Every structure is written in C-alpha cells, then in structure tokens.
C-alpha cells in the first residue's frame with residue numbers, strides 16, 4: 394500500500410492525513426498554488442496559529458466566518474477552525490466541499506451538550522424558544538430555533554417576544570452574561586469552554602494592581618468573576634476593534650491567545666498581555682482543539698481534499714433554519 398492509501402485508511406482514527414511533508418518545501422507557496430488550482434478559499438478563526446492566519450483568505454469570528462461561508466463562490470471551503478465551524482459552513486453551503494485539516498479539532502462547549510440529553514431537557518420546557526450558541530454540534534442545531542454567536546447574542550435574545558420563555562445552550566457563562574445584559578430570564582444548559590474557565594481571578598487582580606495602565610478585556614465565555622472586573626467585554630472581533638480604537642496602550646487579554654496576533658498586527662505600538670491562567674506549569678491560554686490544525690495539515694488537506702465534512706441530509710435540512718434566522722437578525726442589526 395502507498396503512504397497515501399495507508400493515511401486514508403487511518404484517517405478516521407487519526408483525524409488527519411498522517412503523511413510526511415518535505416521539510417524544505419515552501420508551504421506558503423504550495424498552499425497558495427493549491428488555492429488557485431482548486432478554486433478554494435481558506436477561512437480561519439482568530440484562535441488559529443499565526444502562520445495559518447497569515448495565509449488565510451479571511452480571518453474572523455464565528456459570525457464573520459459563517460457569513461463568508463454562506464456567501465463564497467469558491468468550490469472548496471477549507472476551514473481552519475474547529476469541527477462545529479466546518480459543520481456550520483457545510484450546512485450553509487451543502488453543495489460545496491468543506492475540508493477541515495484535523496477532524497479531531499473539536500470543542501469542549503459543543504461536547505458539553507450531547508443532543509440526546511438536550512432533547513430530554515428541552516421536553517421539560519415545551520413552550521420555550523431554544524437559542525443555541527453556534528459552538529454546538531450540527532445535531533444540536535436541529536433542536537434549536539435560533540443560533541447565535543457572541544457578536545450577535547444580545548440581538549438574538551432581544552428579537553424574541555418578551556412573553557416567551559427561552560432556553561439557552563450550551564454555555565452557562567455566556568448565558569449568565571446575557572441574563573444581565575438583556576434582563577431576560579433564560580433557562581441555562583450547564584456547559585462551559587475549557588479555555589475561558591482557566592483564568593486566575595487572583596493572578597489577574599495582582600496583574601491589574603501592577604499594571605493600572607492596562608485595560609482588562611474579556612470574552613463573554615469567561616466566568617462572571619472575570620467579567621465583573623473587565624473594562625470591556627466582547628466577541629473576538631469586538632475585542633480586536635476595541636484595542637484598535639482605544640486610546641489605551643496596554644491590554645490584559647482574557648480570551649484564547651491566538652487573537653493577540655491580529656491585535657499586535659493592527660496596533661504594533663501597543664502591548665498585549667495574555668491573562669494569567671490558574672495552571673502553574675503553563676503560561677498559555679491556547680485552545681488545544683484549535684491548535685490541532687497546523688500548516689502541514691492544511692497543506693495535506695488541500696492537496697488530497699481530505700478530511701472532508703459530511704452531514705446527513707436531514708441534519709442540514711432541520712439545522713440550517715436556526716443559522717439562517719441568526720444571519721437574518723444580524724443583517725437587520727447591521728452586523
């Protein structure tokens with residue numbers, strides 16, 4: 394068997410094509426060639442490693458990435474992000490080939506809400522509208538009325554009539570933040586993101602005392618005690634915009650560290666300090682799922698058009714409406 398045949402056979406077990414890449418190869422050049430040859434577009438989330446961000450056609454937050462996936466006329470969408478993002482792209486553009494460099498790039502939030510358990514939970518609130526954070530599986534989207542991202546969650550909640558009860562899944566931290574922001578009484582699913590729960594309250598407080606000049610900026614997936622001390626709360630794209638427009642020169646960044654690459658590029662004269670995690674042995678706030686994608690895996694996946702995202706027709710049919718509603722609310726809100 395050839396190396397490619399073995400790698401294809403192994404794909405489901407490994408999650409990626411495990412083929413040696415010539416270390417002298419100029420991966421940037423090869424990937425750019427493949428993009429043109431195959432009419433492919435690379436969509437990358439801000440949490441991807443810097444070298445992937447630098448070769449992407451579009452870098453953005455979950456909302457921007459969905460909007461791009463819905464609008465692109467490329468034949469192949471290469472998703473440099475995690476599994477639920479690539480699934481969302483497939484739901485929005487089912488006729489296109491959607492590739493993910495590593496199928497094992499999952500998400501702790503999506504994993505925290507298994508559809509069979511959520512179905513039972515939902516049965517307890519038959520009259521409630523279900524709003525799900527886009528960080529959930531395609532199957533969960535089939536049980537959802539409206540999806541949201543951290544950029545549009547407030548707009549989505551406010552679009553629901555006041556007399557309607559709302560279930561919010563799967564992120565209890567974003568849910569608690571939305572209860573405060575909108576004054577609505579949401580029924581929360583008890584899920585969290587492993588990256589945004591790692592920040593140390595004590596170390597951040599000490600850092601703020603040492604650096605009173607630095608603004609604390611936080612993603613709403615963080616726990617309430619972090620959000621309460623934040624100077625600004627927002628999605629990744631909102632945090633990036635804030636750092637560009639702010640008159641301040643230093644920021645403590647309480648979200649995944651990949652976003653700092655774009656912040657530093659946009660404001661080279663400013664200082665960005667990753668918020669310190671609880672962990673004593675590691676100073677990084679990397680998402681282990683996001684960081685499974687590498688430039689080598691991106692190259693291999695474009696060359697061999699594998700791994701590909703496949704979804705059953707019923708999942709696309711029943712799940713897509715929740716994403717379309719979200720995109721419509723965002724369009725009306727000018728997002």
Ligand code: 13P
Pocket residue numbers: 439453454455456528542543544586612614627628629630
């Ligand atoms: P946004 O980029 O939409 O803020 O989402 C952050 C995130 O956790 C993606 O996994």
Ligand code: SF4
Pocket residue numbers: 440475499500501502503528586587588589649680681682683
């Ligand atoms: Fe999921 Fe958190 Fe990683 Fe985003 S940062 S992909 S929410 S585990």
